Amino acid sequence: MKFDMLAFTPWSALAGGILIGLAAAMFILLNGRIAGISGILGGLLAPVKGDIAWRLAFLGGMVIAPVLWRIAASLPTLEITASYPMLVIAGLLVGISTRYGSGCTSGHGVCGISRLSPRSLAATAAFMTSGFLTVFVIRHVLGV
């Protein structure tokens, strides 16, 4: 393992993390809900009356974040290196699996660990491990 000191951005990572934590805090304390993106999104695909508008409001806020950012400053680089076919496979996997496993990086990784939930700790360990292995295979075995 080599540290990439040029790519490492400790201050903006910490500051952004605190903002994400504040959002998770606001959502549980104001709305009584877990800020888990896959769960909020998935609930729209099995819609229940009276349980739709808050989901759209939250997701809308996320989508307009870069639009508002661009008014004040130039957007940071968003570099998606995967090819279109790989993005389709990845998207399908992320969609099915986050619903099957009841959460993703936000619901399990941030909110669940903050709740000290044993399920979320196990889930986070699982998706980090398979994420590390997948990148290892793609970059260092297949050499893509």
Next chain:
Amino acid sequence: MPKHYVSALFTGLIFGLGLLLSGMANPAKVLGFLDLAGNWDPSLLLVMGGAIAIGLVAFSIAGRRSHSLLGQAMRLPLKRELDQRLILGSLGFGVGWGIAGLCPGPALVALGAGAPKAIVFVAAMLTGMALFEWFERKPAA
């Protein structure tokens, strides 16, 4: 408009701005964290550390309340036991995350930024979620 819709909108906005500021809306940076054998970028750990530090306080307060500050029922997950669905699902999610460097939150932010590849990823992700609902509701044969 009910107050909890406004708070949901603002919460989503702050979450999205946090993802942008932290660098986690950039899949190349997330893959830099997942690439332990390459030039490793530990930034994601600090993002999670910062978020969890705030979250620990918030959820300990939330755990003592039956209703939110806006009068909504406090919906904290109650399940504690590990099961196969949780582990298999999370392992599968990690594979998709490792292929693209995208998870659901950053994908929505990249969509808002207008990245064509994010549109394709989000469409596939929604299809996957819809497939899940279809499998779940299909009566067992």
